[in-house]
Amino acid sequence: MNKGKQPTIKEIAKRLKISTSTVSRALNDHPSIGLVTTMRVKKLAEELNYEPNRTAIFFKQRKTFTIGVILPSLSEAFFSAAISEIENLANSNNYTVILGQSLDDPERELRIINTMKGHRVDGIILSSAKNTREFDYIAVLQQAGIPVVFFDCVPDLVHTNAIVSNLKTGMHEAIDTFVSCGHHAIAFINGPAHLPASKEREEAFVEALANHNISLNKDYIVYTDLSEKGNEQAVLELLNLSTRPSAVISFNDYVTLDAMNAVRKKGLTVNQDIFFISYANYPIWKYMENPPMASIEQFPGKQGALALQMLFDLIDKNVAGGTEDTSLTDGQRIVLESKLVNQHL
Template sequence: MNKGKQPTIKEIAKRLKISTSTVSRALNDHPSIGLITTMRVKKLAEELNYEPNRTAIFFKQRKTFTIGVILPSLSEAFFSAAISEIENFANSRNYTVILGQSLDDPERELKIINTMKVHRVDGIILSSAKNTREFEYIEILRNAGIPVVFFDCVPDLVQINAIVSNLKTGMKEAIDTFASCGHRGIAFINGPAHLPASKEREEAFIDALVNNGIPLNRDYIVYTDLSEKGNTDATLQLINLSERPSAVVSFNDYVTLDAMNAVRSKGLTVNQDIFFISYANYPIWKYMENPPMASIEQLPGKQGALAAEMLFELIDRDTEENADDSGIKQGRKIVLESKLVNQHV
């Protein structure tokens, strides 16, 4: 064998005076090959530092053994918890995860999707960018035989596979908790109005007020684009009302952080002048001296694990002989219930 040249199955077969097919089967522990032959083949392969030709394997099996995961931002604890569970599941299947961050930019998201398509990932798990409104890429990936599973931020479409959180249950518990503490002036800082998650939260907020006999004040529902300025402006809009609210539910924990800062900037005290409950149970709250009154848990780790499980079911189905890909075409959704946790006050 030439110096620097990678050893091959042919080289091993030549040295052991056996066929290349026997070597291949022995390396893959095929039951038709005897134990002694298998041990001899593996011993020589180890001595020669033999490595399988992954490209040939991928071509033969029509797999790259990689999946793509696209998230808005890894800096958010929610998505860190999700990707950990996704990677754990992928690793158990001997798959590698290729990660991309959209940073909530639709163009960046589409570029990442196209790159993953070109590199022939076997499937994609995606939490859509909050500003994405066009989803033509779903059909493009479907035609390329690449299944997609959404989670958390999910398009309001029928024929998709997704893991979603029922945001209404947590909202109901939040309003019930505020009402039980005597709050009547309850406000809501919502996210961008076009998001399905924003619409779901708002409907749940209004329903929960009605169930508690609290009149709806439209001035108590404000919106943010989720930027620091947007969060602050939305909070000041509430604070500056002639009758400011005493309790606020906010779209997520990052909105709440900015909102609490805005409250303090006006000389008000969190959990005294204004109380907060927000989605989605930021882990750092327990280390803060004055955290929100409670959090609404959306189970990001479980969402990630179930998204990975669903994706591999689709990958396995797609690679079976004469497989029916109706699961990819028709779509399937698993719904997890959000819930109120960590009542700090």
Template sequence: MTTIKAIARQLKVSPSTVSRALQDNPRIGQKTRDAVRELAAQLHYTPSQTARNLRSGKTSVFAMVLPEIRENFFSEVVNGVEELAFQHHYSVALYQSHDSYEREQQILSMLTRNQVDGVMLSVAKESQQFGHIQHLIDRGVPLVLFDRIPPHINTHQVGCDMEKGAYDATKWLSGQGFRRIALLNGPYPLVASEDRYRGYIRALIEEKLPVENALVKRVDLTTDDTSRKMTQLIESAHRPDAVLAFNDYVALDAMQVCRRQGLRINEDISFVSFANLPLTAYMDQSPLASVEQHPYQIGHKAVEILLSLNDPSSGASADDFQRVVLNPQLVVRLP
């Protein structure tokens, strides 16, 4: 690998002269600058990114911490992040918490020690204490929370209005004639679960539909727990005629339970969900509608914020927190 010292030896000049010439420093004569650039091109010289980082105090690396890359929603967020980051010559380091609070702590602790130019985080479902997140902020690391955003953390945020998404979905079900609408919600610690609950309840009240605790079930987002809670809904004295599910994965697991019980999907019991997974377009029986959360745009906007925080000319302040809330879209799949 060609170095500045190697170029300097061949031209019989100092390494500092070569370095300045490569930066087109006017202190170096034009003839010398031309000779240095010509030889550097012949020898396929590539500047050391490590050296650049040491001079600038930057790494050109953004870190991204998310629960599970295998979930289509998060993989689409990654696509949005990588697209814009690479356009601006940033690398993206990807970490998965696997929804573990302990693992999330370890990752953020490592990122605090190892310099990166910014972190994007969607919290694990096990996380109920957030001191490790505040510690990262206190160390001056630019942080953007996305999708799963814990309360009372003052930093930049990008998400989708899940309360409105649940409200729109419940109102739509009511407009289709459904009267007993259940909610298969996510676990309690997730703010996204509370947002869905508020939107669901608000729509029920407006539509003068029954608000019953028995129609609301919280699941830990596993297949087994979803199966148990859906079975409870089916076997209740007053079975719901429609279910609003936390996401398409929960809806698909719940629909399997209905099939095993001999129920006809979207006839005996119907489903609406969140995430708008592409695979549902290939299913004979998919949820009647799904709330599009715009994951690609979420990733894109998170990188926009980090880029502005790393660009002194942007005027962006680390303490002037941006809160971006995208508008959800109910995608109806009725035949």
């Protein structure tokens, strides 16, 4: 064999004086090949540092055994938990994960999608950038036979495959908890108004107040673009009201961190002058001296694992039925209930 040249099945077959089809079956533990022959083939393959031709496998099985995962930010604990479960499940199924961060930039997100499409990933798991408004890429990927499963930040569209969290259950439990502690002046710091998740949270907030016969004070609902400055401005709107709220529910834990910092700058005390509950159970809360009153868990790890399992099912259907398989656009959805956890006080 020439130096630097990768060994092939033909090379192994020639040395052992058997057919290439026998070598191929032996390497794949086919029952028609005897144990002795299988051991001889595998031993020589190991000595020659033989590696399977991934391109050939792709053409034969119509899979690259790679999936793309695109997230807004890997630095967020929520997405770190999700990707850990995704990679564990992918590895156990002999898949490789290609990661991309959109940083909530729609143009960057689209570039990553196109790059993954060019690398022929078998499917994509995506938590959409918060500023994304156009989803034409779904149809483009469908035409290429690449299914997409969304989770967490999911477009408000029919015929999309997604794992979603029912944010209302956690909101109702949060309001119930505040009211049981004597709070009636309850405010809500919401995210960008265009997000489906923001709309769902707000609807639940209004419903939960009504369940306790608490009149809605529209001044108690404020919005943030989720930047540090936007988060601080949002809570200051509440603190500067003539009758400020005694309790606040926040869009997420990063909003809460900035809000609590702003509260302290105002000379107020968290969990004394004002109390917080927020989505989505930041792991570091347990190490803080004065954490929020409670958290609303959205189970990111479970969302990630379910998203990948759904993607595997779609990939298998795609391989079996071709790129025109309508199962890729059935719009399957799995809903997980959010839940109030870690009541710290």
